[in-house]
Amino acid sequence: MKLVILFFFTLLSLFGREAITPILPDTNLNSQKITLGKKLFFDTRLSENNTIACASCHKLSEGGDDNLQFSFGINAQEGNINAPTVLNAVYNFRQFWDGRAKNLQEQAMGPIENPIEMGFNFPDLIVKLNKTEYKNLFSHIYSEGITKLSITDAIAEYEKTLITPNSAFDKYLLGDKDALTKKQKEGYELFKSKGCISCHNGVNIGGNLYSKFGVVENSKSKSLGRYNITGKKRDIYFFKVPSLRNIAHTAPYFHDGRTSSLKKAISIMAELQTGRFVSEEELKKIELFLHSLSGELPKDGVIYVP
Ligand code: HEC
Ligand code: HEC
Structure with a gap:
């Protein structure tokens, strides 16, 4: 019984932890x-x-x-x-x-x-x-x-110095609960409940796994993605899940730059990757949440050096 309870609490603590972590600069650079x-x-x-x-x-x-x-x-x-x-x-x-x-x-x-x-x-x-x-x-x-x-x-x-810490969302993760607006917090909840976070997680909110582009519906991609490297059929249309940090500044989106609208990119994702219906109102909230992922950008010449 004790073991079962222990297991239960271990699970709780695992799920309680945020799947996204803030950027903490590496001070060990040359x-x-x-x-x-x-x-x-x-x-x-x-x-x-x-x-x-x-x-x-x-x-x-x-x-x-x-x-x-x-x-x-x-x-x-x-x-x-x-x-x-x-x-x-x-x-x-x-x-x-x-x-x-x-x-x-x-x-x-x-x-x-x-x-x-x-x-x-x-x-x-x-x-x-x-x-x-x-x-x-x-x-x-x-x-x-x-x-x-x-x-x-x-x-x-x-x-390695080209990192963008101190985004509103990172501040939120580090305990400043006012760093996000009400709508952005709702957007974050949707990001989790609609399943975006299953692929976009970790410190880069992406960048840590491969996924098929077009899980639920065909992405009509011209590039075969990882298949070109491995030659394995199961890698057709697989791409590295991109980071969503600073996504408001990096249009056009997707490996083929098929859209410049962030809202459109979110609706493409909802359709192709999750198959879940996302209303116009929800799209807006997720977009506002994604805006909170913009960190301190290095200005040309003046870079962030820890
Ligand atoms: C002519 C435009 C161009 C130039 C010049 C260029 N890049 Fe890129 N870079 C790209 C493109 C396009 C890709 C994506 C290629 C792909 O994935 O097949 C890329 C990918 C990258 C990536 C991978 C990022 C990721 O998330 O996978 C890094 C890092 C990068 N470039 C750094 C550099 C560095 C360093 C140089 C100079 C030595 C450089 N690039 C020069 C266009 C360029
Ligand atoms: C099953 C994994 C998976 C899920 C779930 C998923 N994504 Fe993605 N996401 C990807 C992959 C893979 C790409 C890159 C596709 C490509 O360009 O080939 C991507 C690309 C993106 C891009 C464009 C990034 C860029 O730099 O071009 C955005 C924005 C995005 N996703 C947001 C979302 C949102 C919001 C959700 C939830 C509605 C979501 N994703 C759900 C895997 C996923």
Whole structure:
């Protein structure tokens, strides 16, 4: 009997705990690498013809993405997948929509060599950077000098600072019950009761699992998602569940940027993922709740460094 009661209380405490946790800055970062990584992130010399930087598609003052359906890379070439935000990307369990990079460092190797993004290659980039001020800057931090690993390590260290703490919702989670309006609190309750939280949870309110886009109804997606990486049928239309932090600033939405309206995005989710009816009034409340997920954005040049 005692065991049963104990089990009951363990369950209670588990369910009582919020499934979403606030951002608590990591103070254990290397400031020299951050400064170097920041310089690299904004430097167009990392592209083959000196026109595109990471920051060209990930504009920090605009929510960490480019507000376009598809990005434009080198020589005005258009991509075919929506750029996610770099803000809080450090909290994602994998990087890219299909999760093909295991962390920020591995991710950063992608765009530099992507022919329609920065269109360069590491051997030539290293030769190029060694003729510049970077030669000294790297040698002060990395004994091996400029390499593919040191370039991407510095960029990744900088990206770890691109977090957005102190959103109204985080304040609420940390005990300030007035940080949300009445409607936002109702929106949060709906977010839970309609089942959104089953996929969008954890510190990033997403970013910690894969899910099919179109659980209840076909999403009519052109991209097959994770299937392209694994070749397994069960991965067709599976994508990394995106973070909902700063979602008010990162339109257009979904991997194919199919809508720029946040309300529309919520109704698409209700229809395709939960199959539950959500009234106009409820949509508005969920939208207001999602607005409470906007944190302190790093302003261009002035970033949040713990
Ligand atoms: C031409 C536009 C463009 C440039 C330049 C670019 N990115 Fe991206 N970035 C994207 C797109 C598009 C994706 C999504 C690609 C995918 O998932 O297949 C992406 C994905 C990412 C992600 C993954 C986020 C997530 O939630 O999965 C990170 C992190 C990132 N980029 C950082 C960088 C860094 C660092 C650089 C510079 C080395 C860079 N990007 C350069 C467009 C760009
Ligand atoms: C079964 C898992 C699941 C459930 C439940 C779910 N989502 Fe999603 N959500 C996803 C996935 C996967 C995507 C990305 C789909 C894509 O673009 O391929 C997504 C994308 C989104 C986006 C767009 C994010 C962006 O950056 O483009 C929003 C907004 C969103 N969801 C809100 C909600 C809301 C609100 C609910 C509840 C009504 C909900 N989701 C329920 C899995 C889920």
